[in-house]
Amino acid sequence: RIAYVNGRYVAHADAFVHIEDRGYQFADGVYEVCEVARGFIVDMPRHLGRLNRSLTELSIDWPVTRGVLPIIMREVVRRNHVTDGLVYLQVTRGVASRDFVFPAGTKPSLVVTARKADPAAAEKRAESGIKVITVLENRWDRVDIKSVGLLPNVLAKQKAKEAGAQEAWFVDADGTVKEGGSSNAWIITRDGVLVTRPAEHGILRGITRTTLFEVAAKLGLKIEERGFSVAEAKAAREVFISSATTIAMPIVAIDGAPVANGHPGSITLSLRHAFFDVAEKSPA
Numbered sequence: 001r002i003a004y005v006n007g008r009y010v011a012h013a014d015a016f017v018h019i020e021d022r023g024y025q026f027a028d029g030v031y032e033v034c035e036v037a038r039g040f041i042v043d044m045p046r047h048l049g050r051l052n053r054s055l056t057e058l059s060i061d062w063p064v065t066r067g068v069l070p071i072i073m074r075e076v077v078r079r080n081h082v083t084d085g086l087v088y089l090q091v092t093r094g095v096a097s098r099d100f101v102f103p104a105g106t107k108p109s110l111v112v113t114a115r116k117a118d119p120a121a122a123e124k125r126a127e128s129g130i131k132v133i134t135v136l137e138n139r140w141d142r143v144d145i146k147s148v149g150l151l152p153n154v155l156a157k158q159k160a161k162e163a164g165a166q167e168a169w170f171v172d173a174d175g176t177v178k179e180g181g182s183s184n185a186w187i188i189t190r191d192g193v194l195v196t197r198p199a200e201h202g203i204l205r206g207i208t209r210t211t212l213f214e215v216a217a218k219l220g221l222k223i224e225e226r227g228f229s230v231a232e233a234k235a236a237r238e239v240f241i242s243s244a245t246t247i248a249m250p251i252v253a254i255d256g257a258p259v260a261n262g263h264p265g266s267i268t269l270s271l272r273h274a275f276f277d278v279a280e281k282s283p284a
């Protein structure tokens, strides 16, 4: 495997950043994950748009010009022979003697990696559906920034794994569902209306979520952007999560209680299967 690190393509096993990188010391950095499907990078311009927002919110400079990053991403995908999988990119504020305040004159660090995934295995997962647990929201107030500070997400997803589930939903004290540890949360009502909470505050504005709005429009489905509770989700017709790597993934149990008949919902699967046609495809 080959990785890109600060201007060089190197063997993955020999790809290092310095011990005083601020990503390592302070989680002072941001990232993006793009799906690679059938030889295309999915929704790359939207991911780069969100990267720009994350960098701006944290006053981190672009590590390379915006036009160069797609070239590096493509090159990493190509060198790793990925036709289905993902491309990961991470930007940190750079290397400097440890000090909380922004160091002067530091160059941001850029790392890009890619890895293969098995689309057949993902399809199988979607056909059986996955389980979620709920955990009390304990993250900071700026989860709209795609920061590498993911310790609450790590702990929540580990807890899910130990409970035999694949995702954890962060839930407010009043029972309102925020989002998953690495996904947005959706329900479909008895009337067939898609519901997902507004992305203005308290969640990451998922790129897959945005594209699913277009998929839903194409399929003639109605979307309501509003909060929903765990109780409403448990009683919903269908439940699913969205992220770049899972697309639309059916949820068949919440905290051990089956959703509807305990099988993936047909609307979720039709959204999933229409997704690729609607998404923007950049040749890798």
Ligand code: PLP
Pocket (backbone or CB within 6 Å): 033, 179, 180, 181, 182, 183, 184, 203, 204, 205, 206, 207, 208, 209, 242, 243, 244, 245
């Ligand atoms: N919410 C969180 C906390 C995430 O980490 C992610 C993706 O990893 C998402 C939502 C979904 O975002 P996207 O669809 O852009 O992958």
